[in-house]
Amino acid sequence: MKILGIETSCDETSVAALEAGGGREAPRFRVLAATTHSQIDAHRAYGGVYPTLAKREHGKNLVPVLLETLTNAGLMGSPTSKIPEVGLPKMYRLPTKELQNIFEREPELLAQFTEIIPSIEKPALDAIAVTVGPGLQPALWVGVNFARALSLVWDIPLIGSNHLEGHLISPLLTPLGKESRVSASFPAVGLIVSGGHTELVHMEGWGNYMVLGRTRDDAAGEAFDKVARILGLPYPGGSALATLAAFAAANTENFPLMLPRPMIHSGDYDFSFSGLKTAVLYATRERPELLSREPLRAALAHEFEEAVVDVLIAKTKKALEHTAARSLIVGGGVAANTKLRAALSMLAEESGIPLLLPLSEYTGDNAAMIAAAGYLHANEPSAADLEAHGTLSL
Ligand code: KG4
Ligand code: ZN
Numbered sequence: 257m258k259i260l261g262i263e264t265s266c267d268e269t270s271v272a273a274l275e276a277g278g279g280r281e282a283p284r285f286r287v288l289a290a291t292t293h294s295q296i297d298a299h300r301a302y303g304g305v306y307p308t309l310a311k312r313e314h315g316k317n318l319v320p321v322l323l324e325t326l327t328n329a330g331l332m333g334s335p336t337s338k339i340p341e342v343g344l345p346k347m348y349r350l351p352t353k354e355l356q357n358i359f360e361r362e363p364e365l366l367a368q369f370t371e372i373i374p375s376i377e378k379p380a381l382d383a384i385a386v387t388v389g390p391g392l393q394p395a396l397w398v399g400v401n402f403a404r405a406l407s408l409v410w411d412i413p414l415i416g417s418n419h420l421e422g423h424l425i426s427p428l429l430t431p432l433g434k435e436s437r438v439s440a441s442f443p444a445v446g447l448i449v450s451g452g453h454t455e456l457v458h459m460e461g462w463g464n465y466m467v468l469g470r471t472r473d474d475a476a477g478e479a480f481d482k483v484a485r486i487l488g489l490p491y492p493g494g495s496a497l498a499t500l501a502a503f504a505a506a507n508t509e510n511f512p513l514m515l516p517r518p519m520i521h522s523g524d525y526d527f528s529f530s531g532l533k534t535a536v537l538y539a540t541r542e543r544p545e546l547l548s549r550e551p552l553r554a555a556l557a558h559e560f561e562e563a564v565v566d567v568l569i570a571k572t573k574k575a576l577e578h579t580a581a582r583s584l585i586v587g588g589g590v591a592a593n594t595k596l597r598a599a600l601s602m603l604a605e606e607s608g609i610p611l612l613l614p615l616s617e618y619t620g621d622n623a624a625m626i627a628a629a630g631y632l633h634a635n636e637p638s639a640a641d642l643e644a645h646g647t648l649s650l
Contacts, residue, residue: 446587
């Protein structure tokens, strides 16, 4: 079946089209097209994601991002047809009253929707999956309302996707156009490491999860971003911090600072990264040369990265042992981190189990993973009055 995915939970406006098969037991995917518009530049001035701005940006970008995806996926009537322009003749009439209700709080999106959507043919899609949570409530609503409107106008079933389940299934996504060959063996341990979440999950199968532990304060990605800011790197600093850390001298044994590995021996599967950020802050206050001398700054970034990776690996190892896991599944923005990827590979190898990691293009927020997560629930279509739930858990 062909599924359209829509993701607006944070600062990426993303739409993807996916072909899915194999059922919940052995899901396989082929990404037909995926378009993501990042709002990072708009949010940088705020040093983080500003929810009202995110909502407005999603409203502006959803229609063009949808059109690009449908065009690239060959779902826009004839394969040669181009992105439609404003002013094209309308092919069908819209249910104006219902749309006004749906887009009550997104008048600009309503105007764009009304102008463009009726001028394109109904695409051959079997379902529309949209992120309902977790995420920023105002941002989520824009995507949910957009999906509701498309579902109404095109008469295509709607599925509410869980963003975290999307990150978990992201390792099954292959390069554009290629069918996935990866499959997971269960029970599995899932590790979600993103800007908003750090969770260890016991997975009995797709759609069957038990959260073992999660962060009690900052998420791993959030800690990367906050420490990056202390180090003078622009938001979001996770990948810039990793680049800086790679400049640290190969031998950092002489580095005078050892950061804590919070909760590494806590005996549970919870995490806490806010103390680590504070430790970095205090260290730089006591010793300003940690910021002003480049080799020390790189060494500090390196030590921070090591501390995060050490904690993530120790807890994941324990979870693998405890659950007798047959595979390790990892997703989320921080899964782009080279050190973490290498450490996870080593852990999986030592444990004698396969490691399922997303390709770098699917580590961050993207709609392909939302369409894939939607496929797992294709038999449970949502009601037309689907809602956003900012604090939704797995
Ligand atoms: O999954 P994601 O795109 O958004 C959320 O759902 O939160 O994750 C974004 C997070 C940011 O905190 C970003 O700094 C972090 O992933 N990140 C990284 C790297 N690339 C992105 N953290 C560490 N190393 C990286 N290479
Ligand atoms: Zn995410």
